[in-house]
Amino acid sequence: MQQFRWVGRPIPRLDALDKAVGRTKYPSDYYMDNMLWGKVLRSKYPHAKILSIDVSKALKHPGVVAVFTHKDIPNNRFGLFHKDRPVLCDDKVRYIGDPVALVAAETPEAAEDAANLIDVRYEPLPVVDDVFKAVEGDGAKVHERGNVARQTRITFGDVEEAFDNAEVIVENTYRTGAQIHAYLETEAGLSYIDEKGRITIVSCGQSPYRDKKEICETLALPEEKVRVIIPPVGGAFGGKDDISVQIFLALITLKTGRPAKMFLSREESTISSTKRHMAYITMKTAADKNGKLLANQTEIILDTGAYEGLGPAVLDVAIENCNGPYKIPNIDIKAKLVYTNNYFASAFRGFGAPQVMFAIESQVDAIAEKLGLDPIEIRLRNVVRRGDYGVFRNKIEGSVGIADALEKARMHELWLRRDDIRKTRHRPWIRQGVGVAAAVKGYTIGALPDKGVVGIELTTDGRFIIKLSSTEIGQGVVAAIAQIAADMLSCHLKNIEIKAADTSQTPDTSVTSASRQLYLAGNALRKASEEMIKKLITAFSIATGEPAYNASVSDGYVVSTSTGRRLSYSEAARILEEKGIGREAFGEYEVPRTTPIPGTLEIPHLFYMYAAAIAHVEVNILTGVVKVKKLVLLPDAGRVINPQTFTGQVEGAAAQGIGYAVLEDAKIEQGILRTINLSTYLIPSIKDAPAMEVIPIETTEDTGPLGAKGVGEIGIIPVAPAVANAIKHATGVRVLEVPITPERLYRRLKEAGQNTPR
Amino acid sequence: MRRRVVRFILNGEEVEVYVPPAFTLLEVLRDVLHLTGTKDGCSDGDCGACTVLLDGKAVHSCLTIMAQVEGREVTTVEGLAGDGEPDVVQKAYVETGAIQCGYCIPGFIMATKALLTANPSPSEDDILEALRGNLCRCTGYVKIVEAVKKAVEEAGR
Amino acid sequence: MNRLHDIEVYSPKTLEEALEILRREGDRVKVIAGGTDLIIQMKDGIMPRKNLLNIYSIDELRYIRMGNDSIRIGALTSFTDIASSALIRNYARILADAANTIGSIQIMNKASIGGNLVNASPAADSIPPLYVLDAVLVLRSVEGVREVPIQSFYRGYKKLDIRSDELLTEVRVRRMAEDEDGIFLKHGLRLGDAISVVNAALLVKWDGDDRFKDVKIALGAVAPTVVRARSCEEALTGKELNDSTIWDAASKVVNDISPIDDVRGTAEYRREMSVNLLYIGLWEIINKRNQAGW
Numbered sequence A: 001m002q003q004f005r006w007v008g009r010p011i012p013r014l015d016a017l018d019k020a021v022g023r024t025k026y027p028s029d030y031y032m033d034n035m036l037w038g039k040v041l042r043s044k045y046p047h048a049k050i051l052s053i054d055v056s057k058a059l060k061h062p063g064v065v066a067v068f069t070h071k072d073i074p075n076n077r078f079g080l081f082h083k084d085r086p087v088l089c090d091d092k093v094r095y096i097g098d099p100v101a102l103v104a105a106e107t108p109e110a111a112e113d114a115a116n117l118i119d120v121r122y123e124p125l126p127v128v129d130d131v132f133k134a135v136e137g138d139g140a141k142v143h144e145r146g147n148v149a150r151q152t153r154i155t156f157g158d159v160e161e162a163f164d165n166a167e168v169i170v171e172n173t174y175r176t177g178a179q180i181h182a183y184l185e186t187e188a189g190l191s192y193i194d195e196k197g198r199i200t201i202v203s204c205g206q207s208p209y210r211d212k213k214e215i216c217e218t219l220a221l222p223e224e225k226v227r228v229i230i231p232p233v234g235g236a237f238g239g240k241d242d243i244s245v246q247i248f249l250a251l252i253t254l255k256t257g258r259p260a261k262m263f264l265s266r267e268e269s270t271i272s273s274t275k276r277h278m279a280y281i282t283m284k285t286a287a288d289k290n291g292k293l294l295a296n297q298t299e300i301i302l303d304t305g306a307y308e309g310l311g312p313a314v315l316d317v318a319i320e321n322c323n324g325p326y327k328i329p330n331i332d333i334k335a336k337l338v339y340t341n342n343y344f345a346s347a348f349r350g351f352g353a354p355q356v357m358f359a360i361e362s363q364v365d366a367i368a369e370k371l372g373l374d375p376i377e378i379r380l381r382n383v384v385r386r387g388d389y390g391v392f393r394n395k396i397e398g399s400v401g402i403a404d405a406l407e408k409a410r411m412h413e414l415w416l417r418r419d420d421i422r423k424t425r426h427r428p429w430i431r432q433g434v435g436v437a438a439a440v441k442g443y444t445i446g447a448l449p450d451k452g453v454v455g456i457e458l459t460t461d462g463r464f465i466i467k468l469s470s471t472e473i474g475q476g477v478v479a480a481i482a483q484i485a486a487d488m489l490s491c492h493l494k495n496i497e498i499k500a501a502d503t504s505q506t507p508d509t510s511v512t513s514a515s516r517q518l519y520l521a522g523n524a525l526r527k528a529s530e531e532m533i534k535k536l537i538t539a540f541s542i543a544t545g546e547p548a549y550n551a552s553v554s555d556g557y558v559v560s561t562s563t564g565r566r567l568s569y570s571e572a573a574r575i576l577e578e579k580g581i582g583r584e585a586f587g588e589y590e591v592p593r594t595t596p597i598p599g600t601l602e603i604p605h606l607f608y609m610y611a612a613a614i615a616h617v618e619v620n621i622l623t624g625v626v627k628v629k630k631l632v633l634l635p636d637a638g639r640v641i642n643p644q645t646f647t648g649q650v651e652g653a654a655a656q657g658i659g660y661a662v663l664e665d666a667k668i669e670q671g672i673l674r675t676i677n678l679s680t681y682l683i684p685s686i687k688d689a690p691a692m693e694v695i696p697i698e699t700t701e702d703t704g705p706l707g708a709k710g711v712g713e714i715g716i717i718p719v720a721p722a723v724a725n726a727i728k729h730a731t732g733v734r735v736l737e738v739p740i741t742p743e744r745l746y747r748r749l750k751e752a753g754q755n756t757p758r
Numbered sequence B: 001m002r003r004r005v006v007r008f009i010l011n012g013e014e015v016e017v018y019v020p021p022a023f024t025l026l027e028v029l030r031d032v033l034h035l036t037g038t039k040d041g042c043s044d045g046d047c048g049a050c051t052v053l054l055d056g057k058a059v060h061s062c063l064t065i066m067a068q069v070e071g072r073e074v075t076t077v078e079g080l081a082g083d084g085e086p087d088v089v090q091k092a093y094v095e096t097g098a099i100q101c102g103y104c105i106p107g108f109i110m111a112t113k114a115l116l117t118a119n120p121s122p123s124e125d126d127i128l129e130a131l132r133g134n135l136c137r138c139t140g141y142v143k144i145v146e147a148v149k150k151a152v153e154e155a156g157r
Numbered sequence C: 001m002n003r004l005h006d007i008e009v010y011s012p013k014t015l016e017e018a019l020e021i022l023r024r025e026g027d028r029v030k031v032i033a034g035g036t037d038l039i040i041q042m043k044d045g046i047m048p049r050k051n052l053l054n055i056y057s058i059d060e061l062r063y064i065r066m067g068n069d070s071i072r073i074g075a076l077t078s079f080t081d082i083a084s085s086a087l088i089r090n091y092a093r094i095l096a097d098a099a100n101t102i103g104s105i106q107i108m109n110k111a112s113i114g115g116n117l118v119n120a121s122p123a124a125d126s127i128p129p130l131y132v133l134d135a136v137l138v139l140r141s142v143e144g145v146r147e148v149p150i151q152s153f154y155r156g157y158k159k160l161d162i163r164s165d166e167l168l169t170e171v172r173v174r175r176m177a178e179d180e181d182g183i184f185l186k187h188g189l190r191l192g193d194a195i196s197v198v199n200a201a202l203l204v205k206w207d208g209d210d211r212f213k214d215v216k217i218a219l220g221a222v223a224p225t226v227v228r229a230r231s232c233e234e235a236l237t238g239k240e241l242n243d244s245t246i247w248d249a250a251s252k253v254v255n256d257i258s259p260i261d262d263v264r265g266t267a268e269y270r271r272e273m274s275v276n277l278l279y280i281g282l283w284e285i286i287n288k289r290n291q292a293g294w
């Protein structure tokens, strides 16, 4: 593999020091003189008709400057796929986080007190809290169009015939919970009118241009009147993909002319923010006697809650990946996206893949057990390899490292000691086990158009400013881009400055989502770099009279290969300026894509990331508590740009996987979320996170920037099934529902008679 | 509002604020003094992002009211570095790659600082106990533990 | 989550002043010690907004001292100080162990034992150990001093034997003897900071015969107040101890508790966990004695 000066090195992130000393300004850290505080009044009911909204008392409350309702919103429906979401509710409320009114006041307490003085009269409607009843459709409707937001069926081959010829068939129904992003910084932002008279929103988000578009459309504002800036954000994981405070902030500043701040409390954030889709998955999987997978019949129902959000795409990801990284000749997938009043589900790291991977990877383990096969062996007999045709009859052209990952897993000491570990009991009520799982997910937006631009400015002192609208949500994309840029532009890393995510200064680099921001921005950067290098060489030719083909760039200089003469980047900048050639270059990249197969939006993808994981668990059969002692992760994510960032992404995603697997239980009862803070919705603490070992499977993705692909999501996907398979190994009990909370597991152990200490 | 003067020492300097005495230290640091290095993750004591040192001990600034702060010494993440060099703990977090979104990090750094002051050579278990109240959603904690170990090493030099 | 912008705070420097304010203001003020319960409850509106009597700076209420036959703990003493006190570790270890599980280090640094007792959550972790250590609570007012045994202090869910002019100033616990052993058990839903789904303290006195001369068991989060598990205690005292007798005894706990469903667990689960936790505790205590070669 080609070696680079910067790429591939574990360089501490450029933004880390400012964060460590408390200097970085996050969306919640902005204040301004004369600033108002915004506070949203949210619904009292999961489902109700709004009869009237009386804001008169609130308006009279001391310190209140304005109160807004749906009447103030020119276009009160928005949404990325389907415009079904109101900015402020008008006819109905559809979940308890739904916004009904917005108060702007001089202090946060005045805003909050006034919100409580708004008199909303509701007529409660039956709560649609069960997807199956919702689908039947004879009860209440969440939206006029009916409760099924999207449905589709995809078949290849003939599953029934395959079932007839199978040696084993396993059929189960799986349920997965509503995971909450629980980023440490809740939704926040500040708005004001900038020096050019633009309504400027500095807020959380993942995609400034898309947020801007939604602000402009709902508030009927021209594009040039709005500016969106997304500073470093305190975690997102997909949860800041949808609009939260942005339109509210813009509205207050638009109507009052004053700066406004919003910062949601943890409770408000937990209630109102989007969640991971709850899923109900029935799978019937068949194999021959050698463990060759013959058929997989799947029915997926995703509960999208009150609005679609990115639900249609989440459903697509679930469909695309429900057969795992395997070649299965006969498949039949029925899938539905269903409205309920439970919450509002949208994007969450992995989209629909963690849900379906839990199902298929439990199925494959169960088949291996029935056939007496080693769980890794059966997977190796079925995985796709580069050049194979996938389940959708698509040729897999990108790099595929899953077989490699599984081979390495098979030789890992944790796997080799599996049976010894299982036999070890240091207390009569402790059981130990080791499980494995594989995972796959496409890492571009698939068959949907996806293109972006990156700009490079050469400064007069010979440094580069990279301009892009990627957002720094914690994943390190900005630092990774800097590393790539330093290599592409052949300069010292410290001479690269990144300007990110300000619609008035940076070009549109598409959305930060689907693990492909680095891939997309990196490729656009490559094009921009090529342009920039051409300009540098032009300057060299002008200065020296030597022909362009004689010159190349090297460590801050343009150098002649024949004469050895050189020109520094700063001199080149001066020449470009003088000659009016310009010191800027742009690169546009459009992610290659396929034509979607009928019935899907964006299946198949051209590029996939893969991973395998081994989990070592310790189960207390008297309490149901699962301690994940160790996780080994083997991600195939192409070339590693920065090992520190890379392993950090994988470890962080994996810890969210642990939460998903055993801890994070969003309890929703009749549309009311009961776990509204971090003492009842439990995310992993430092004592819950396992020891982790990340073993990168470095394949090179030829089309990626310097061989990189995406890594943001893959780490979470194999974790829940690996843990469930380890629990099965430890206790003999297979749990079909995540999270595998202590109470849930204890009940299953008891039903199976496996709760007696021995 | 019922305000009154509260005096205390903030990052080594005597300060006087005119605030409601039942405002929390977190509210005053952020909303009044705009010293935003101390983060507000939950205002419930569940996440540890708002951790500061009160007379040298790690406490939640969200669960401390100004009347309790009166006459005491408060150190925030800004005060660790001062104007000069970052503290060894801060450097260790940077160098080990323990910082992703970084919103939890000031809290972790303050909790780590308190740990190392009380116990310059903590065991792995001591580290986990000292940080069990600080939540991080990005890193999976692996590099945070490494950072603390590195800080222990560097401080011992 | 509204900011406490309209509240007066009295901050006396001495106990005497504090008691005087309490006499004068009575119900109109609320005591704040560490504030780890109070601030959240008041901001969330769970507790009525009142002016505050801030006792956080009354250092004379922070101490751990050896008394004649008891250990005396000032009400303001933090759980960090309790957990690290050699006196408590040597003579009331189960209390130190419980103190170590209270929230996080940040909580332990600020949370006081007095606050834990008066906040009176059924899940409070210091209370079961205090039950089995026969704690006595010292309540002071300008009128005088009352000493109340812990069990009669709690009269029902958050119903306490304390007057509005009284301050809890001290907690006294019995010293554990050489022939006594004990264990504190906490079952939370996470390995880090977590509130107890069930907690329990066991204190046993061995006789010369590998049997229990005396047993005290208290459980939390399974009734409106912490409760003693009298049925189990009885089933264990003086009996032969083996796997099946301790199971049987532990199973009797269901007679002593009345758990409810809440967001952390169902009543049914709490019942089962009570039994299982006691089994684990008894097993550990007996195992330790066997290991020690008795």
Ligand SMILES: Cc1cc2nc3c(=O)[nH]c(=O)nc-3n(C[C@H](O)[C@H](O)[C@H](O)COP(=O)(O)OP(=O)(O)OC[C@H]3O[C@@H](n4cnc5c(N)ncnc54)[C@H](O)[C@@H]3O)c2cc1C
Pocket (backbone or CB within 6 Å): A679, B044, B045, B046, C030, C031, C032, C033, C034, C035, C036, C037, C038, C039, C040, C075, C076, C101, C102, C103, C104, C107, C110, C111, C112, C113, C114, C115, C116, C117, C118, C119, C123, C124, C125, C126, C166, C167, C168, C169, C193, C194, C195, C196
């Ligand atoms: C994140 C978090 C985690 C927690 N985890 C645990 C846990 O694991 N286990 C556990 O048991 N608790 C836990 N708690 C609860 C809390 O920390 C404890 O109950 C603590 O001991 C309360 O003490 P305090 O000094 O902070 O009391 P405060 O909040 O100051 O007061 C609590 C109550 O007691 C009254 N009061 C206090 N002192 C006196 C006195 N001397 N005389 C009369 N009345 C008084 C107050 O008026 C108030 O009603 C947790 C709390 C938080 C926020």
